Amino acid sequence: MEPSAVLKSLNGGVPITWYLTLSAILFALGVAGFLFRRNIITVFMCIELMLNAVNLSFISFAHQHRQVSGQLFTFFVMVVAAAEAAVGLAIILTVFKNRSTLNIDEIDTLKN
Amino acid sequence: MFKLWLIPALPFLGFLINGIFGRKLPKAIINAVAIGSVVLAFLWVLKTGAACDWGATPLRSHYFTWIASGAFHVGWDYSIDKLTMIMLMIVTGIGSLIHIYAMGYMEHEEGYYRFFAYLNLFMFFMLNLVLAGNYLLLFVGWEGVGLCSYLLIGFYFVKKSATTAGNKAFIVNRIGDFGFSLAMFLIVINFGTLDFGRVFHLAPGKPVETLTAIALLTLFGACGKSAQIPLYVWLPDAMEGPTPVSALIHAATMVTAGVYLCTRSAVIFLHAPIAMEVVAIVGLTTAVFAATIGLTQFDIKKVFAYSTVSQLGYMFLGVGVGAFSSGIWHLMTHAFFKALLFLGAGSVIHACHGEQDMRHMGGLRKYAPVTMAVLACASLAISGFPGTAGFFSKDAILTAAYAHEPWMYWVGVVTAGMTAFYVWRAFWMTFWGEYKGHGHPHESSWVMLGPLVVLAGLSLAGGFLFNVPKILSTMPGLTPEIEVPNEGMLMGISIAAGLLGIAISYYMYVVNKELPGKITSALGGLYTLVYNKYFVDEAYDSAVVRPLIEGSTAVLWHGVDQGVIDGTVNGVGYEARSIGGLLRRIQSGNIRSYATWVVLGSVALLIVMGFMKGLPQ
Numbered sequence: 001m002e003p004s005a006v007l008k009s010l011n012g013g014v015p016i017t018w019y020l021t022l023s024a025i026l027f028a029l030g031v032a033g034f035l036f037r038r039n040i041i042t043v044f045m046c047i048e049l050m051l052n053a054v055n056l057s058f059i060s061f062a063h064q065h066r067q068v069s070g071q072l073f074t075f076f077v078m079v080v081a082a083a084e085a086a087v088g089l090a091i092i093l094t095v096f097k098n099r100s101t102l103n104i105d106e107i108d109t110l111k112n
Numbered sequence: 113m114f115k116l117w118l119i120p121a122l123p124f125l126g127f128l129i130n131g132i133f134g135r136k137l138p139k140a141i142i143n144a145v146a147i148g149s150v151v152l153a154f155l156w157v158l159k160t161g162a163a164c165d166w167g168a169t170p171l172r173s174h175y176f177t178w179i180a181s182g183a184f185h186v187g188w189d190y191s192i193d194k195l196t197m198i199m200l201m202i203v204t205g206i207g208s209l210i211h212i213y214a215m216g217y218m219e220h221e222e223g224y225y226r227f228f229a230y231l232n233l234f235m236f237f238m239l240n241l242v243l244a245g246n247y248l249l250l251f252v253g254w255e256g257v258g259l260c261s262y263l264l265i266g267f268y269f270v271k272k273s274a275t276t277a278g279n280k281a282f283i284v285n286r287i288g289d290f291g292f293s294l295a296m297f298l299i300v301i302n303f304g305t306l307d308f309g310r311v312f313h314l315a316p317g318k319p320v321e322t323l324t325a326i327a328l329l330t331l332f333g334a335c336g337k338s339a340q341i342p343l344y345v346w347l348p349d350a351m352e353g354p355t356p357v358s359a360l361i362h363a364a365t366m367v368t369a370g371v372y373l374c375t376r377s378a379v380i381f382l383h384a385p386i387a388m389e390v391v392a393i394v395g396l397t398t399a400v401f402a403a404t405i406g407l408t409q410f411d412i413k414k415v416f417a418y419s420t421v422s423q424l425g426y427m428f429l430g431v432g433v434g435a436f437s438s439g440i441w442h443l444m445t446h447a448f449f450k451a452l453l454f455l456g457a458g459s460v461i462h463a464c465h466g467e468q469d470m471r472h473m474g475g476l477r478k479y480a481p482v483t484m485a486v487l488a489c490a491s492l493a494i495s496g497f498p499g500t501a502g503f504f505s506k507d508a509i510l511t512a513a514y515a516h517e518p519w520m521y522w523v524g525v526v527t528a529g530m531t532a533f534y535v536w537r538a539f540w541m542t543f544w545g546e547y548k549g550h551g552h553p554h555e556s557s558w559v560m561l562g563p564l565v566v567l568a569g570l571s572l573a574g575g576f577l578f579n580v581p582k583i584l585s586t587m588p589g590l591t592p593e594i595e596v597p598n599e600g601m602l603m604g605i606s607i608a609a610g611l612l613g614i615a616i617s618y619y620m621y622v623v624n625k626e627l628p629g630k631i632t633s634a635l636g637g638l639y640t641l642v643y644n645k646y647f648v649d650e651a652y653d654s655a656v657v658r659p660l661i662e663g664s665t666a667v668l669w670h671g672v673d674q675g676v677i678d679g680t681v682n683g684v685g686y687e688a689r690s691i692g693g694l695l696r697r698i699q700s701g702n703i704r705s706y707a708t709w710v711v712l713g714s715v716a717l718l719i720v721m722g723f724m725k726g727l728p729q
Contacts, residue, residue, distance in 0.1 A: 111701025
């Protein structure tokens with residue numbers, strides 16, 4: 001078979017619902033981790049997980065509708081995520097230096 | 113054309129130059145600008161007068177439409193008729209003389225340029241007042257002269273009494289102006305115009321009640337400006353201003369604006385007989401009332417101030433009994449002799465180094481003979497001595513009063529006697545006897561004496577040089593002198609009253625100097641009452657001023673301002689803070705709780721979207 005035909009059969013073989021279900025599961029995992037974990041690094045990674053879950057649904061829809069805009073969005077999200085990772089990790093480092101802890105429940109000075 | 117606008121524009125230019133650059137200009141230039149502008153205005157009046165046959169052919173210039181609202185138009189119109197012409201001559205002529213005098217009088221004063229700037233501004237507004245062709249433009253001048261009066265009374269603003277006197281003059285005038293404004297509103301409602309010509313053309317066809325209301329409100333305005341009962345209280349206090357100001361504004365020109373206004377509105381007054389009666393009674397009452405106060409005062413300027421109030425009362429009496437032109441005649445002669453009395457008083461005060469109390473003067477005839485001579489002329493004129501200016505005009509008013517109501521004549525004659533008494537009392541106290549003041553008195557310079565001599569000439573001869581009633585007889589409503597059967601006898605009685613007043617004052621203050629003291633102690637309480645001006649100021653204070661201040665403090669300040677306005681503002685702030693205090697608890701500082709809020713919010717949003725079947729379109 002020609003490669004395009006293989007792809008076509010494969011695509012036809014895995015319905016879009018599966019991709020979306022996976023995306024939802026990943027997103028839910030991210031939310032749960034964000035809510036219930038106390039280590040900042042873990043929380044941070046959970047945020048990345050949520051972003052990528054959203055990326056997955058973008059890609060799936062883009063593929064199904066044969067439109068490029070969904071893929072473009074993914075690139076934007078990745079760029080923002082990269083920048084956010086740089087800034088976020090820098091903040092975490094500074095917080096750790098000043099407070100010697102990474103437990104988010106203990107970092108609550110900014111209140112009232 | 114005649115360029116009528118040039119007449120007020122010249123003093124206004126002088127005001128601008130001296131007002132803006134005066135601080136840096138040398139005195140010679142300030143003098144040239146201030147006096148030059150007024151003298152030029154006087155010359156321009158003369159030229160205009162010669163060109164229009166002294167107002168016999170009325171001139172009218174429309175410059176631009178000031179207010180246009182539907183069918184209602186107010187233009188910037190100047191007009192000249194005989195009445196305006198007489199007023200213009202008085203204002204610019206006497207104004208010029210007083211400006212020249214002031215150059216000498218104010219020589220050593222602080223704020224020299226400021227004084228002349230104000231004086232020029234006053235001339236501008238006063239000329240605007242008399243040139244105006246409609247009520248509203250007249251009102252511009254009316255308010256403007258009030259402003260200048262306020263500024264000049266408070267000229268020595270470091271003196272507390274001067275600033276309070278300025279405030280008093282301004283506020284009392286506001287009360288009168290309120291009446292005048294109401295009169296104008298009534299005119300607009302009933303006539304649809306404020307133009308003199310059209311209002312007077314339409315007036316005869318209007319109901320008497322309307323015209324009476326307009327006339328009475330106009331009179332109320334005139335009472336404020338011309339210091340008549342009940343609003344006369346500001347004028348005696350206005351003597352805090354420099355003496356040339358007292359002469360120009362508070363004797364010769366501004367205070368006569370009320371008489372001018374009533375005469376200008378003669379057509380309205382003539383159709384409102386009740387209002388005429390009120391004018392006559394107000395004038396007569398003021399004349400007697402102020403004259404009695406004048407008998408007892410010791411401050412030379414206060415004596416002349418009460419005399420001014422009294423003489424203005426005479427003018428209103430003339431207007432009230434229908435002798436408008438005699439009122440204007442007395443306005444003119446009064447401008448001559450009262451300006452002279454004040455300027456002479458200024459010269460006396462100058463001679464005595466600023467002393468104003470007549471008990472500390474005396475014997476000045478040796479030191480200031482020219483001042484004495486000119487003041488004698490003025491005193492003769494105000495006493496109605498036969499042949500002098502005051503004699504003609506006062507006699508015309510009294511004769512007209514006799515024709516109207518004989519008792520008014522008799523009251524007027526008694527007042528004339530009192531007038532002669534208090535003016536000559538001031539004269540004897542100042543110039544006879546021994547000098548009782550401090551320092552060495554000296555005669556004033558000729559810059560000051562020159563205008564005095566000119567005014568003395570006018571006080572003596574002004575009566576038969578300018579026969580105002582004859583000049584005005586062609587104007588509508590301004591009838592010539594009223595003929596009375598036994599006029600000679602009436603004239604004789606009023607002359608006798610004047611001479612008697614002079615004789616009594618001579619006896620009391622030159623021959624038998626113990627007498628005034630004895631009379632004073634014999635009268636006791638009555639003397640105290642009159643000496644304290646009948647306690648009118650105190651009565652006004654407790655009847656009007658105190659209740660107003662206390663009411664405003666209790667209701668407007670503590671009630672409305674602090675209670676309602678501040679209460680609302682502070683209440684809103686307080687409530688916002690307490691609601692904020694509740695909301696503050698959400699911000700716990702715990703990141704996971706924030707995350708929970710975000711998740712809950714998203715879930716809520718999803719549920720809403722589910723119910724609405726997708727996003728709202």
